[in-house]
């Protein structure tokens with residue numbers, strides 16, 4: 828417990844100028860919820876041969892449905908690779924770091940889905956949560972999510988369907 832608290836404090840520290848740090852009591856709440864994680868899935872293994880863009884889009888839609896509509900983090904993380912690169916300043920790279928941060932809090936989030944968009948190979952989801960209005964951008968590779976950004980993301984102005992889809 829104490830170790831978890833120290834790690835979370837260390838993870839939040841670099842946020843300083845980017846966002847208001849979580850209050851001490853939110854950190855305690857986060858820690859208390861670590862024990863309430865749903866089952867952890869196996870990471871996504873890249874599909875060979877590479878799926879078609881249509882298959883990528885279908886997989887993105889399954890991911891978005893699980894992640895922001897159903898808030899089923901177990902299902903959502905079935906699309907994330909073990910070696911996932913995460914540009915979120917609170918997280919280290921990898922499936923395990925992201926899982927550790929989100930698994931205990933995700934299905935308790937008061938989350939309002941706003942929109943989703945797949946433009947091969949990038950998928951985006953936009954929602955309101957306790958952390959504010961968020962745009963997550965995910966780069967897909969081998970039918971899996973291999974990389975993620977969520978700082979300073981803007982919704983594309985050109986949302987015309989990709990001709991490949």
Ligand SMILES: *[C@@H]1O[C@H](CO)[C@@H](O)[C@H](O)[C@H]1NC(C)=O
Nearest residue numbers: 868897899900901902903905
């Ligand atoms: C979440 O997804 C997992 C994996 O697909 C599934 O086994 C589980 O039943 C789902 N949980 C809920 C609450 O729907």
Ligand SMILES: *[C@@H]1O[C@H](CO)[C@@H](O)[C@H](O)[C@H]1NC(C)=O
Nearest residue numbers: 946985986987988989990991
């Ligand atoms: C918008 O995106 C579509 C699909 O990728 C592309 O065909 C079109 O040229 C783009 N339009 C502009 C103005 O960039």
